[in-house]
Amino acid sequence: MFADLTELMTMNAHSSLAERLPDNPAELDLVADTSRTEMTLPTPGELRHRLPLDPQLAERIQAQRQAVHDILQGHDDRLLVVVGPCSIHDPVSALEYAQRLAELAPRVSDRLLPVMRVYVEKPRTTVGWKGLAYDPDLDGTGDMARGLQLSRQLMCDIASLGLPVSTELLQPMLAPYLDDLLAWVAIGARTTESQLHRELASGLEAAVGFKNATSGDVKVALDAMRAAAHPHQHFALAADGRPVVRETAGNPHTHVVLRGGNGGPNHDADSVRACRQALEAAGLTPRLMVDCSHANACKDHRRQGEVLHDVLAQRLAGETSLMG
Numbered sequence: 001m002f003a004d005l006t007e008l009m010t011m012n013a014h015s016s017l018a019e020r021l022p023d024n025p026a027e028l029d030l031v032a033d034t035s036r037t038e039m040t041l042p043t044p045g046e047l048r049h050r051l052p053l054d055p056q057l058a059e060r061i062q063a064q065r066q067a068v069h070d071i072l073q074g075h076d077d078r079l080l081v082v083v084g085p086c087s088i089h090d091p092v093s094a095l096e097y098a099q100r101l102a103e104l105a106p107r108v109s110d111r112l113l114p115v116m117r118v119y120v121e122k123p124r125t126t127v128g129w130k131g132l133a134y135d136p137d138l139d140g141t142g143d144m145a146r147g148l149q150l151s152r153q154l155m156c157d158i159a160s161l162g163l164p165v166s167t168e169l170l171q172p173m174l175a176p177y178l179d180d181l182l183a184w185v186a187i188g189a190r191t192t193e194s195q196l197h198r199e200l201a202s203g204l205e206a207a208v209g210f211k212n213a214t215s216g217d218v219k220v221a222l223d224a225m226r227a228a229a230h231p232h233q234h235f236a237l238a239a240d241g242r243p244v245v246r247e248t249a250g251n252p253h254t255h256v257v258l259r260g261g262n263g264g265p266n267h268d269a270d271s272v273r274a275c276r277q278a279l280e281a282a283g284l285t286p287r288l289m290v291d292c293s294h295a296n297a298c299k300d301h302r303r304q305g306e307v308l309h310d311v312l313a314q315r316l317a318g319e320t321s322l323m324g
Contacts, residue, residue, distance in 0.1 A: 041145050044176035045239030051152045053180055057159060064164040064183040067113055068207045069253050071323050072287055078110075079315070080289065080324030082166050082184060084117030088132045091154045094118065102161040115184050116163045120151040121170040123188050133174060148177050155181040172200045173237055182206045189214045189259060189294075192224045201228035203236075203248035209257040209289055216261020216295075218275055222282050225254045255323070256288040260295025267296045267307050269314055276321040289324035 042050070053061075070076040083101070088094045098116055105114045122131035129135060132154075136147040155165050155178060164183035169175050170191065179185075185204055189211040191197045201208040201224070208228060210221040229250045236246035256275060258266045265271075267290045279286040290296065292307040315322050 039142075039144065041148065043239065043241035044237065045241070047148055047152055047177055048180070048239070051149070051156055053156070057156075058180070060162070061159060061164075061181065061183060062205075064115075065206055068115070068164065068184050071113060072207055072253055072255055073285065074287065074320070074323075076113075078113050079322075080115065080184075081112050082115045082117055082186075082289075082324065085119070086117075086293070087119045087122045088151075088154065089129075089138060091132070091150055094154060095157055098158040098161055098163055102163050105163065114163070115166045116158055117167070118151075118155050118158060118165050119167050120147070120154075120178075121168060121174065123168070123170055123190055131170075148174075152178060152181070169197070169200060172196050175200055175204075176237060176239065179204060179206070184209065186257065187211065187224065189261075193220045195227075196234075198224050198227040199232045199234040199248070201254065202230065202232045202251050203246060204251055207253040207255070208251060209255050211257040211259045211291065212261060212266070214261055214295075216263045216266060218256060218258070218266075218278060221256045222278060222284060225256070225284055226282070228254050255285070257291050258288060258296070259291035259293075260297075262295070265296045265298065265307070267292070267310055269317075269319070272314060272319060272322060276319075279321070286321045287323045288321050290322065 067076065068080060071078055071080045084097065085094060101114055101116055108114070120131050120133040122129060124130065129138060133147040133151045134144055135142050136150050137143060159165050159181055165181050166184040166186065167178065167182060168186040168188050169179075170188065182204075183206055185201070185206045185208045187197050187201060187208060187210050192210045192213060201210075210224040212218045213220045229252055231250045232248045233245055234248070236244055238244045256279065258271065258275060260266050266275075272288070272290070275288055276286045279288070290307065290311045292304045292311070293301070296307050297303040311322055
């Protein structure tokens with residue numbers, strides 16, 4: 001295609017490599033990889049067209065994002081409470097949960113801002129079921145086309161109830177299928193250190209919570225906040241599925257999520273104080289959230305209530321950095 005590397009290096013700045021490619025992809029001289037199979041998925045644009053976000057709902061989601069931002073910046077003293085299933089495996093049950101939460105939300109709205117977890121990706125330490133978006137039938141068939149549609153439909157339905165929607169974004173290529181529906185986003189302990197996820201966060205309109213590392217290290221989350229606040233140019237997928245270079249403006253609405261680590265919980269007053277001081281020393285907004293599950297509950301769901309009570313006691317004692 002190019003006579004040599006020199007031709008590629010001396011291409012006119014206004015000449016695109018794409019213009020030099022054949023119109024028919026079949027003409028490309030590619031070696032077939034017989035070790036993998038592929039299944040065509042809808043593009044983000046196709047799925048958004050099939051399940052559109054109407055203007056009224058889009059305006060509501062923008063207002064929900066602003067409400068989260070206000071809590072994060074200290075303009076609203078309510079507690080941001082992200083609640084719901086660990087991950088979604090049954091959309092019908094998830095919607096029933098959402099309906100009950102939507103009934104409760106107005107009754108506590110003077111003190112709390114409930115945001116529903118709609119986690120359709122499941123991070124794994126080794127291997128296992130990867131979530132509704134990947135395997136909606138829970139049988140290993142991996143019907144991702146159906147999983148993506150189910151995930152977006154469920155989020156649309158929950159948002160239509162008036163609830164802010166949150167998820168953990170694990171696979172950056174999945175984000176454009178869902179990010180217009182999200183009021184709050186988590187970046188998990190295994191991916192907080194990832195440059196790809198920091199770049200992704202820099203272009204989101206939703207607030208982003210970076211969890212401390214599985215080791216318990218909080219510094220990686222602070223580094224992630226700084227990185228996400230800056231503009232980036234990074235590889236991404238356009239709505240029509242084409243690879244593009246995306247330029248982001250930076251996301252100032254980020255915070256730390258303390259989730260414990262290999263050394264044990266970090267929801268106690270000393271750990272919260274140390275995190276607040278580290279944020280202040282780094283010139284970052286000293287606001288943070290505590291994950292009442294994972295290592296903070298020693299992986300025992302029965303202890304989540306104890307963690308919550310400890311967080312509330314610290315808030316009542318004047319620890320203003322705790323915002324969720």
